[in-house]
Amino acid sequence: MQIEFIGGARTVTGSQHLLHINGKKILLECGLFQGRRSETYEKNKNFKFNPAEIDALILSHAHIDHSGNIPNLVSKGFDGLIYATSATVDLCQIMLRDSAHLQEKDIEFVNKKRKKKNESPIDPLYTLEDVEKAMQQFVGVQYNRTIDLFPGIRFTFRDAGHILGSAGVHLEIEEAGNKKISLGFSGDIGRPDSPVIKSPDILRDLDVLIMESTYGNRLHSPAEEVEEDFSSTISKVINDGGKVIIPAFAVGRTQTIVYMLHKLFDQNRIPEVPIYVDSPLAVEATNIFRSHPECMDRETYRIFLEEGTDPFGFGRLKYIKKSEESKELNEKSGPMIIISASGMAEGGRILHHLAHNIGNSKNLILFVGYAAEHTLARRIMDGNEKVNIFGEEFEVKAKIKKMDYFSGHADQKELLDYLRLNQQNKLKNIFLVHGEEDMALPFREKLLEKGFKNVQFPASGEIINI
Ligand SMILES: [Zn+2]
Ligand SMILES: [Zn+2]
Known part of the structure; x- marks a missing residue:
C-alpha cells in the first residue's frame, strides 16, 4: 500500500491523506486550507488528484480544516460514500452550510474589487447547493463498530476526545499475499479530562501511525x-x-x-x-x-x-x-x-x-x-x-x-501518553502531520529518544510505500 501526503503536511490546515490499497483510493479527510485568501483559493479549488477516482472518504471530525473541502470534492465528481460518526454528520450539516455562506460572501467582496480593475468575476469555492448534495453521501457510523469497507480493508472509529463526534481511525488491511497492516490515523487528539466530551481512546497494536502534532512542543496549564x-x-x-x-x-x-x-x-x-x-x-x-x-x-x-x-x-x-x-x-x-x-x-x-x-x-x-x-x-x-x-x-x-487550558489539542506529554500502548518494536512507522515545524520536529526528537523508530515529518506531495 501507499500513503500520499497532500494537505495538513508540514502545516496545520487542509488535512488530506490519500491511501492506495488493493487498487482502491481512500481519502482520509478533505479539509480546507486556511490563511490568506490569495494563497488558499487556488490551492483549495484544484485537487492534486482526480476526485472522480476516489472510492471512499473517511472523515475524523467536523472541523473545517478536515471537512471543509468536501462539497468541492463532490462537485468535482466524487460520488462515493463519506464515513463519519453520527455526531460528525450532524455537525457537518451546520458547519459546511456556514462555510458555503462564508465562501459566497467572501467571493462577493473579491468580485467587487475585481470589477473595479476590469477583471472577470470568479466563482465561490462551493455553494449551499453543493453542500446539500454532499450531505447525501454521508454515512453515520457508531464508535467501536468495525466496518467492512472493501475486500481486505476494514476500519473502526475510536473516540478522539477532541470535539463532539471526533474519532481516530483504525484500519485493518490485508493485501494480496496475505500481508497484514494495522494502520492508525489519529485525527486531532483531544486532552484527557477535558470538560463535556470523553477522553481520547487509544489506537492499539499498530504497525503504522499517522499522527497529529499541533502542540508537539508545548505543555498546557494543568x-x-x-x-x-x-x-x-x-x-x-x-x-x-x-x-x-x-x-x-x-x-x-x-x-x-x-x-x-x-x-x-x-x-x-x-x-x-x-x-x-x-x-x-x-x-x-x-x-x-x-x-x-x-x-x-x-x-x-x-x-x-x-x-x-x-x-x-x-x-x-x-x-x-x-x-x-x-x-x-x-x-x-x-x-x-x-x-x-x-x-x-x-x-x-x-x-x-x-x-x-x-x-x-x-x-x-x-x-x-x-x-x-x-x-x-x-x-x-x-x-x-x-x-x-x-x-x-x-x-x-x-x-x-x-487561557490555553481550553485547547482542544493534546500537549506534548498527552501526545506521548497517547502512544503508551503501542510498543516501539511493533510500531514500524510514525508519520507526523497536522503540525508546523517548530512543534513537530522537537516532538520527533522526543519520540526517537523514547525508542520509536522511523519517525517522519512528510512534506506535501510525498508518497510512501508501506
Ligand atoms: Zn480539529
Ligand atoms: Zn485540525
Whole structure:
C-alpha cells in the first residue's frame, strides 16, 4: 500500500491523506486550507488528484480544516460514500452550510474589487447547493463498530476526545499475499479530562501511525488550576462592574465555556450576572450537543444529565439568534458575560462587541482558543495598543487575558501518553502531520529518544510505500 501526503503536511490546515490499497483510493479527510485568501483559493479549488477516482472518504471530525473541502470534492465528481460518526454528520450539516455562506460572501467582496480593475468575476469555492448534495453521501457510523469497507480493508472509529463526534481511525488491511497492516490515523487528539466530551481512546497494536502534532512542543496549564483561575478572573471583573467578552468558536469551545460557567454558578463561585451566547451557529451547535448524550463524559452525566438538567442551559444564560437582539446588548449596562464568535475575531458578531467594549478599562477580553497570525484576536493578544475594527481605530484599554487550558489539542506529554500502548518494536512507522515545524520536529526528537523508530515529518506531495 501507499500513503500520499497532500494537505495538513508540514502545516496545520487542509488535512488530506490519500491511501492506495488493493487498487482502491481512500481519502482520509478533505479539509480546507486556511490563511490568506490569495494563497488558499487556488490551492483549495484544484485537487492534486482526480476526485472522480476516489472510492471512499473517511472523515475524523467536523472541523473545517478536515471537512471543509468536501462539497468541492463532490462537485468535482466524487460520488462515493463519506464515513463519519453520527455526531460528525450532524455537525457537518451546520458547519459546511456556514462555510458555503462564508465562501459566497467572501467571493462577493473579491468580485467587487475585481470589477473595479476590469477583471472577470470568479466563482465561490462551493455553494449551499453543493453542500446539500454532499450531505447525501454521508454515512453515520457508531464508535467501536468495525466496518467492512472493501475486500481486505476494514476500519473502526475510536473516540478522539477532541470535539463532539471526533474519532481516530483504525484500519485493518490485508493485501494480496496475505500481508497484514494495522494502520492508525489519529485525527486531532483531544486532552484527557477535558470538560463535556470523553477522553481520547487509544489506537492499539499498530504497525503504522499517522499522527497529529499541533502542540508537539508545548505543555498546557494543568487542569486543577483552571477552574480557580477562570472563576477568580471573571469574578473580579464583574465585582468591579465590568463586562467579560469571550471570543469563542461556535462549535465546541462555546459549549465547553457554557458548561464550565454553569458548573461554577451552581457552586456559587461566580457572581450572578446575565450571560449571553451571541452566535446563531453556536445556538445550532448546542442543539446538536444536546442530541448526542452518548458522546458526553462521566462528569457531565454525574452533575447534569442524571439530574435531568441541561448542561448547556440555565436561568442566567440566554442564547441569541436574531441580530436585533445582538445589537441591543450594546445598549445594556452593568456587568455581564458575552460569548460570541468567531474565536479569532475575523468576522461575526464578536466584532461589534469588541468595538463597543475594548475601550473601557473595566472590561476584560478573555481569549480561550488559538488565534492565527494576522487575525484581530492575535493582534489584541499580542498587546497592540490600537486595533482596527470595521475600518475604525480603537484604543485597547480593556484588560486582556489568554487561557490555553481550553485547547482542544493534546500537549506534548498527552501526545506521548497517547502512544503508551503501542510498543516501539511493533510500531514500524510514525508519520507526523497536522503540525508546523517548530512543534513537530522537537516532538520527533522526543519520540526517537523514547525508542520509536522511523519517525517522519512528510512534506506535501510525498508518497510512501508501506
Ligand atoms: Zn480539529
Ligand atoms: Zn485540525
